[in-house]
Amino acid sequence: MSSDTLEKGYEPREVERRWYEFWEANGLFAAREHDSGRGYAIVIPPPNVTGVLHMGHALNNTLQDILCRYRRLRGDDVLWMPGTDHAGIATQNVVERKLAQEGTDRHALGRERFVAEVWAWRAKFGGAIIHQLKRLGASCDWARERFTMDEGLSRAVRKVFVDLHQQGLIYRGLYIINWCPRCRTALADLEVEHEEIDGNLYHIRYPFPQGGGGITVATTRPETMLGDTAVAVNPEDERYRGLAAASVILPLMNREIPIIRDGYVDMSFGTGGLKVTPAHDPNDFEIARRHDLPSLKVIDDDGRMSAAAGRFAGLDRFECRKRVVRELTAAGLLERTVPHRHGVGHCYRCKEAVEPNLSRQWFVRTKPLAEKAIAAVKEGRTRIIPETWAATYFDWLENIRDWCISRQIWWGHQIPAWTCAGCGEVAVAMEAPGVCPQCGDRRLTQEEDVLDTWFSSALWPFSTMGWPEATALLKKFYPTAVLVTGFDILFFWVARMMMMGLHFMQAVPFRDVYVHALVRDEEGQKMSKSKGNVIDPLEIIDRHGTDAFRFTLAAFAAQGRDVKMSEKRVEGYRHFVNKIWNAARFALMHVDRRRDLPPLAELDLADRWILARLNRATAETARALDAYRFNDAAATLYAFVWHEVCDWYLEAVKPALHGKRDDAAKERSLAVLWRVLHDTLILLHPFIPFVTEEIWHKLPGTEGSIMRAAFPAEGAAAPHDPAAEEEMGVLIEVISGIRNIRGEMGIPPGMALEAVVHPMTPGARGLIETHRDLIANLARLREIRITDAGERPKASATCVTPGATVFVPLGAIIDFARERERLEKELGKIDKELAAVTKKLQNQDFLAKAAAAVVAKVREQHQGLLEKHGKLSANLDRIKEYDSAS
RNA sequence: GGGCGGAUAGCUCAGCCGGGAGAGCGUCGGCCUUACAAGCCGAAGGUCACAGGUUCGAUCCCUGUUCCGCCUACCA
Numbered sequence: 001m002s003s004d005t006l007e008k009g010y011e012p013r014e015v016e017r018r019w020y021e022f023w024e025a026n027g028l029f030a031a032r033e034h035d036s037g038r039g040y041a042i043v044i045p046p047p048n049v050t051g052v053l054h055m056g057h058a059l060n061n062t063l064q065d066i067l068c069r070y071r072r073l074r075g076d077d078v079l080w081m082p083g084t085d086h087a088g089i090a091t092q093n094v095v096e097r098k099l100a101q102e103g104t105d106r107h108a109l110g111r112e113r114f115v116a117e118v119w120a121w122r123a124k125f126g127g128a129i130i131h132q133l134k135r136l137g138a139s140c141d142w143a144r145e146r147f148t149m150d151e152g153l154s155r156a157v158r159k160v161f162v163d164l165h166q167q168g169l170i171y172r173g174l175y176i177i178n179w180c181p182r183c184r185t186a187l188a189d190l191e192v193e194h195e196e197i198d199g200n201l202y203h204i205r206y207p208f209p210q211g212g213g214g215i216t217v218a219t220t221r222p223e224t225m226l227g228d229t230a231v232a233v234n235p236e237d238e239r240y241r242g243l244a245a246a247s248v249i250l251p252l253m254n255r256e257i258p259i260i261r262d263g264y265v266d267m268s269f270g271t272g273g274l275k276v277t278p279a280h281d282p283n284d285f286e287i288a289r290r291h292d293l294p295s296l297k298v299i300d301d302d303g304r305m306s307a308a309a310g311r312f313a314g315l316d317r318f319e320c321r322k323r324v325v326r327e328l329t330a331a332g333l334l335e336r337t338v339p340h341r342h343g344v345g346h347c348y349r350c351k352e353a354v355e356p357n358l359s360r361q362w363f364v365r366t367k368p369l370a371e372k373a374i375a376a377v378k379e380g381r382t383r384i385i386p387e388t389w390a391a392t393y394f395d396w397l398e399n400i401r402d403w404c405i406s407r408q409i410w411w412g413h414q415i416p417a418w419t420c421a422g423c424g425e426v427a428v429a430m431e432a433p434g435v436c437p438q439c440g441d442r443r444l445t446q447e448e449d450v451l452d453t454w455f456s457s458a459l460w461p462f463s464t465m466g467w468p469e470a471t472a473l474l475k476k477f478y479p480t481a482v483l484v485t486g487f488d489i490l491f492f493w494v495a496r497m498m499m500m501g502l503h504f505m506q507a508v509p510f511r512d513v514y515v516h517a518l519v520r521d522e523e524g525q526k527m528s529k530s531k532g533n534v535i536d537p538l539e540i541i542d543r544h545g546t547d548a549f550r551f552t553l554a555a556f557a558a559q560g561r562d563v564k565m566s567e568k569r570v571e572g573y574r575h576f577v578n579k580i581w582n583a584a585r586f587a588l589m590h591v592d593r594r595r596d597l598p599p600l601a602e603l604d605l606a607d608r609w610i611l612a613r614l615n616r617a618t619a620e621t622a623r624a625l626d627a628y629r630f631n632d633a634a635a636t637l638y639a640f641v642w643h644e645v646c647d648w649y650l651e652a653v654k655p656a657l658h659g660k661r662d663d664a665a666k667e668r669s670l671a672v673l674w675r676v677l678h679d680t681l682i683l684l685h686p687f688i689p690f691v692t693e694e695i696w697h698k699l700p701g702t703e704g705s706i707m708r709a710a711f712p713a714e715g716a717a718a719p720h721d722p723a724a725e726e727e728m729g730v731l732i733e734v735i736s737g738i739r740n741i742r743g744e745m746g747i748p749p750g751m752a753l754e755a756v757v758h759p760m761t762p763g764a765r766g767l768i769e770t771h772r773d774l775i776a777n778l779a780r781l782r783e784i785r786i787t788d789a790g791e792r793p794k795a796s797a798t799c800v801t802p803g804a805t806v807f808v809p810l811g812a813i814i815d816f817a818r819e820r821e822r823l824e825k826e827l828g829k830i831d832k833e834l835a836a837v838t839k840k841l842q843n844q845d846f847l848a849k850a851a852a853a854v855v856a857k858v859r860e861q862h863q864g865l866l867e868k869h870g871k872l873s874a875n876l877d878r879i880k881e882y883d884s885a886s
Numbered sequence: 887g888g889g890c891g892g893a894u895a896g897c898u899c900a901g902c903c904g905g906g907a908g909a910g911c912g913u914c915g916g917c918c919u920u921a922c923a924a925g926c927c928g929a930a931g932g933u934c935a936c937a938g939g940u941u942c943g944a945u946c947c948c949u950g951u952u953c954c955g956c957c958u959a960c961c962a
Contacts (some may be wrong), residue, residue: 006921008921008922009922009924010924194958194959201962217962218962219962220962221962264960264961264962265961265962266961266962268961269961269962270961270962273962274961274962275962277962281960281962282960283960283961283962284960284962285960286960342961342962343959356960388890388891389890391889391890392889392890392957392958395888395889395957395958396958399958399959487956487957488957490957518956555910556898556899558899558900560891560892561891561892561899561900562891562892562955562956564898564899566898568898568911569898569910569911571911571924572910572911572924573910574924575922575924575925576924577924578922578924578925579921579922579924579925581921581922582921582922582924582925583921583922584921585921585922586921586922587921588921589921627902629902631899631900632900632902635900635909635910638909638910639909646921646922647926650921651926654920658920736928739927739928740927740928740929741928742916742927742928743915743916743927743928743929744915744928744929746915746916747916748916748917749916749917749919749926749927750917750919780919833906836906837906840905840906840942840943843942843943844942845941845942845943846905846942846943847942848942849941849942849943850905850942850943851905854905854943857905857906858905858906861906
């Protein structure tokens with residue numbers, strides 16, 4: 001493309017749309033599973049089909065995209081597998097709400113039509129998040145997009161279910177589970193969110209049948225007493241040792257229930273009496289099993305009291321609580337009511353209070369699967385980064401309980417089990433059996449329940465690649481390189497993928513798990529609709545551009561710390577993107593073609609210096625990205641581009657580019673400038689893909705997309721060049737010193753100054769002589785005189801740098817008081833440092849015990865500080881002299 | 887109840903292996919200098935939460951305390 005001039009300010013909108021289309025149209029995101037290159041795969045954490053892009057997605061996918069683009073530049077064959085999750089309960093809820101608005105409900109429609117309705121909804125709205133991911137610049141291989149309910153993945157789900165069932169790792173049974181009365185489905189333990197609620201502890205007396213006294217129990221949920229089938233005390237409890245009675249009367253119900261003894265009961269809690277409600281409390285359920293007690297379900301699936309609750313039947317459970325309390329009070333059986341704060345479980349989808357309920361459900365026996373998942377991380381086959389999350393992972397897996405996988409909803413993978421009306425046998429199979437395998441009866445009905453959404457998600461790394469077929473994709477890309485995820489789904493998803501991957505693929509699903517932080521609002525609050533503090537990534541993108549937004553996310557993605565997002569921060573990085581744009585704009589005003597780099601020895605100092613810095617920035621960026629230190633990489637690039645390329649290099653080569661030096665110098669700098677811009681664009685591309693692609697195409701001598709470019713090899717442009725870095729450092733110090741004088745002394749910027757320079761060493765002298773034009777230009781001097789140490793111009797301001805002492809004669813405009821103040825301030829700093837260093841050198845222990853290199857370094861510092869101190873104070877004395885003389 | 891993370895400049899945060907405290911924003915002063923005022927130049931600002939300990943040396947390692955945040959758990 002031609003190097004037409006760039007617009008004055010960067011306008012992201014049109015550029016982003018154009019290049020994204022270009023990338024897609026040219027197949028630049030496509031994974032090449034048949035190529036021989038090194039495979040690098042990431043599977044996307046599939047967003048819910050109901051999802052709209054939020055900050056969490058934005059961070060998660062930006063980081064993945066950075067890694068994918070980086071690995072492509074490094075020459076890997078990259079597969080970024082995209083897709084969405086059917087999100088059983090969430091999606092069903094959305095469609096049910098829609099039906100409600102239309103004045104109907106799913107029961108009126110019936111299962112088949114309802115499910116068709118959900119598919120229709122998905123076809124219409126389910127692609128929203130995909131479009132949004134594209135606006136983020138996500139370079140997923142969209143042609144391979146999968147959905148957890150699509151044909152292939154559903155087949156994988158059935159296969160896994162059947163296999164686990166055959167292996168005895170899936171079973172069905174009547175257990176107490178978490179029930180959401182609103183969603184009307186079972187929930188896994190994980191799907192229950194505990195929240196501390198201020199409630200009451202009710203002390204209720206259960207009288208003995210023969211009257212007189214009784215046992216007082218304490219409960220936070222008095223309504224469940226209607227379903228009590230025993231009262232338990234601790235066998236060690238002295239208070240109940242010699243108890244004559246073997247039973248009590250359950251108040252309100254007037255049922256006689258036994259007194260049992262069980263070690264579970266905590267003697268110190270309440271009165272030491274525990275009511276046992278096996279159908280509505282997991283602990284009581286266990287006690288009932290030990291003591292062979294019956295269960296009585298008094299709360300129905302809709303959260304209302306059941307027929308078993310007698311005259312309370314039909315009441316809402318919380319209404320019932322009030323009624324029970326009232327009646328107990330009236331009966332004089334409520335002995336005390338004590339305020340009590342306790343955890344109450346809520347449905348993670350709809351926030352309804354969960355009801356522990358007795359129910360027949362399907363479970364996965366997780367222990368054997370968990371053991372393998374633990375071992376894989378212990379043995380380092382999968383690394384968790386940052387490592388601190390490994391402890392959390394182990395803790396959960398080591399205490400894992402069986403996983404309730406059946407859900408009483410309609411949207412999901414229907415469980416592949418059929419019950420025979422003839423013999424009652426349950427057949428589990430991949431496809432519907434025509435006849436009962438036991439008795440040959442044809443009357444088979446499929447299990448109504450569907451599987452937990454996370455069941456299919458757990459297969460994601462291999463199901464998306466075509467498992468159970470042995471595909472080329474699986475061969476090349478499994479195990480995947482890394483899973484990038486938030487810690488909130490470490491258990492829901494990551495641990496379960498580990499279990500399933502190891503069990504069915506005999507290999508870990510990913511070599512690394514990178515756990516990133518949560519995105520919070522400015523105040524560190526979790527963003528939520530109810531709090532109204534949600535920042536919409538798409539609005540941010542509209543206002544500031546995708547690149548600025550992505551760079552912000554990367555810059556704040558420090559390991560182990562949450563990202564606090566605010567628009568202001570994005571604004572700051574928009575400035576950075578604009579800075580790059582303008583630097584390129586400047587460069588492209590001069591660079592008309594690609595030039596090969598001349599031999600290093602022929603280059604000017606500034607050229608060698610920027611190449612050395614580029615080399616360092618390259619190495620540092622690669623190192624940081626390889627270690628998932630996104631913020632380090634971002635900070636490195638920010639500082640390099642802004643403070644080295646723009647602040648120093650471009651300024652340094654301006655005279656050459658403007659033809660104020662000879663043609664050869666211009667040619668040399670043009671070659672270096674091309675190289676710096678070229679390589680820098682590549683380094684930046686993973687973070688800010690759009691603006692870099694745009695500039696890339698304006699840069700002469702590039703071909704095709706920057707996505708096809710090669711990440712600069714270390715030392716390719718220039719080897720490490722500490723000499724150039726040090727020499728340039730000397731000049732920078734001199735220039736900064738003069739600028740400091742100008743600023744501090746209030747000298748108008750327009751006024752050209754003269755400087756008298758005393759170099760410290762012959763080397764510095766040569767350096768400064770050679771680069772007097774550079775110094776004069778950047779420090780705005782009209783003349784530089786290089787002299788020996790003896791000469792001290794009168795009425796001048798001074799600065800002392802490691803390479804030279806600089807005097808700026810100010811003549812009539814000098815303000816002696818101001819210069820004194822300036823020097824005294826400087827001396828004060830030196831004194832402080834000198835004191836610290838001197839103290840160290842006077843410490844015998846330090847000299848004896850510290851590493852030799854450290855001691856040498858401190859001595860050197862000491863020497864330098866002494867010299868500087870000497871010069872500064874000499875100059876201060878001189879100023880005082882002049883001052884009093886004038 | 888158990889566990890984890892945080893406390894560093896006015897704000898938001900970096901600081902890997904212990905050896906002279908950094909950035910961005912904000913503030914102050916000066917500049918429309920021919921890429922960029924979304925910019926340039928200069929400056930100010932910190933007992934690295936507190937108390938001990940280890941060490942020649944601690945923002946960094948150890949112990950304890952305080953204050954925040956999070957995760958986890960079947961004490962009714």
